[in-house]
Amino acid sequence: MAKLLLSTLFITxxxxxxxxHAQLKITVTTGMIADLVNQIAKDKAKVQALMGVGVDPxxxxxxxxxxxxxxxxxxxxxxxxxxxxxxxxxxQKMQRRKTVVAVTENFPEKxxxxxxxxxxxxxxxxxxxxxxxxxxxxxxxxxxxxxxxxFYQRNAEQYRTRLNELHQWVKQEMQKVPxxxxxxxxxxxxxxxxxxxxxxxxxxxxxxxxxxxxxxxxIKQLKDVIVARDISAVFVESSVSPKFIESLVKGVQAEGKxxxxxxxxxxxxxxxxxxxxxxxxxxxEHNVHTIRNGLLGKTTEQGSH
Numbered sequence: 159m160a161k162l163l164l165s166t167l168f169i170t171x172x173x174x175x176x177x178x179h180a181q182l183k184i185t186v187t188t189g190m191i192a193d194l195v196n197q198i199a200k201d202k203a204k205v206q207a208l209m210g211v212g213v214d215p216x217x218x219x220x221x222x223x224x225x226x227x228x229x230x231x232x233x234x235x236x237x238x239x240x241x242x243x244x245x246x247x248x249x250q251k252m253q254r255r256k257t258v259v260a261v262t263e264n265f266p267e268k269x270x271x272x273x274x275x276x277x278x279x280x281x282x283x284x285x286x287x288x289x290x291x292x293x294x295x296x297x298x299x300x301x302x303x304x305x306x307x308x309f310y311q312r313n314a315e316q317y318r319t320r321l322n323e324l325h326q327w328v329k330q331e332m333q334k335v336p337x338x339x340x341x342x343x344x345x346x347x348x349x350x351x352x353x354x355x356x357x358x359x360x361x362x363x364x365x366x367x368x369x370x371x372x373x374x375x376x377i378k379q380l381k382d383v384i385v386a387r388d389i390s391a392v393f394v395e396s397s398v399s400p401k402f403i404e405s406l407v408k409g410v411q412a413e414g415k416x417x418x419x420x421x422x423x424x425x426x427x428x429x430x431x432x433x434x435x436x437x438x439x440x441x442x443e444h445n446v447h448t449i450r451n452g453l454l455g456k457t458t459e460q461g462s463h
Contacts, residue, residue: 182303185231187242188215189428190282191261191291193438195235197317198295202306208245211430214397219244228252233302235295238262239270239279241426259298261291271350280425283352285325285442289318324439325355327463331446332356335453342449343380343392345403348425358449363402377402381409384417391420391452397427420452 182203186192192207199205208224209215215237220228225248228234236242236249238260252258262281269287271278281287296314300307332340340358342349347362361383363376383389384406392407394400403419410417423445429435435444443463450456 182232182299183230184233184235185227186234187218187236187245188426190438190441191235191237193428194261194288194292195295195299198292198310198313199299200309200313202303202309203299209427211427212397213427215241215426216243218242220248231256233298234258235298236260237279237281239277239281241279257298257302259294261294263294265290271354273350278347278350280348280351282438283349284355285321285328286355287351288438289321289325292318292321320439324442324463328356328442328446331450331463332358335450339390339453341387341389341453343384343389343406344423344425345395345398345400346425348395349423352445363406377406377409381406381413384410385413385415388415390416390455391418393420393423393449393452395423395425396429397425421448423448 181201182199184195184199184203184205186195186205186207188209189207189211192205195203195205206227208220208227209218228248229252234249234252234256236245236258239262240246242249249258262279265281265287269284269290270281281291292314296310299310303310337357341361342353342358343361345363347360349358349360349362352358353360361380363380384392392403394403400419400422407417407419424435424441428438428441429444435441
């Protein structure tokens with residue numbers, strides 16, 4: 159009888175475990191990370207992102223509402239590598255009492271791009287690196303919620319297969335652009351990993367952070383490169399003001415050269431829900447179509463790989 163009562167009590171306690179039936183509460187910084195966590199956790203977690211569509215993570219400052227969301231979370235995922243520079247002090251404080259994880263935490267040093275004693279944080283532009291981020295998310299979820307570890311592992315493996323297919327497709331699409339035309343110019347230098355992984359030369363008016371300063375001399379230097387190399391298209395970004403790229407285009411055109419805006423790219427944020435860039439995979443597809451067609455002088459045709 160005593161054994162039966164103990165067994166019943168044990169089963170009841172398991173049933174009352176906070177993770178047995180309730181969803182994990184997960185707060186993340188960017189939309190790309192929110193999508194990644196949703197792909198692996200699915201219905202086992204309620205995921206909310208602090209930064210919405212068109213938000214620049216380099217300049218983002220936390221609100222009181224954000225601090226509450228972070229405080230109530232079971233897990234906090236962020237990019238790391240100083241992408242969320244202004245949030246760093248808050249994340250460090252949270253780390254003392256809850257699970258706070260950078261998805262780039264275990265990236266090999268040799269895979270990262272060094273930049274002025276730091277590392278370029280825009281790792282999601284190399285799809286093969288984003289597979290490593292998926293590993294980190296899966297490992298964290300399994301540690302926090304071991305009852306569903308097999309579920310997370312299965313989802314992560316399936317998603318990483320899709321990412322590997324996407325990575326190979328991006329390589330093929332970029333090879334369709336002649337080497338001489340494979341030059342990607344944007345407002346800030348967010349596409350370094352994209353260029354390294356898919357063999358493009360990348361240039362930006364600003365450095366890896368939009369918090370960096372640039373002046374008329376920077377615009378002139380880039381304009382001179384465009385004229386000398388007969389580059390036909392540059393690109394604006396959804397989370398960065400287009401006025402600097404627009405002024406660059408006008409400057410080149412004033413010298414009698416043809417230059418146009420090849421399209422809008424998603425760099426530090428994804429698109430609105432229901433758009434052609436509302437998931438990480440769709441965002442990459444949109445960017446690749448836009449870059450390929452822009453550099454080839456074609457009208458952008460959207461569609462999945």
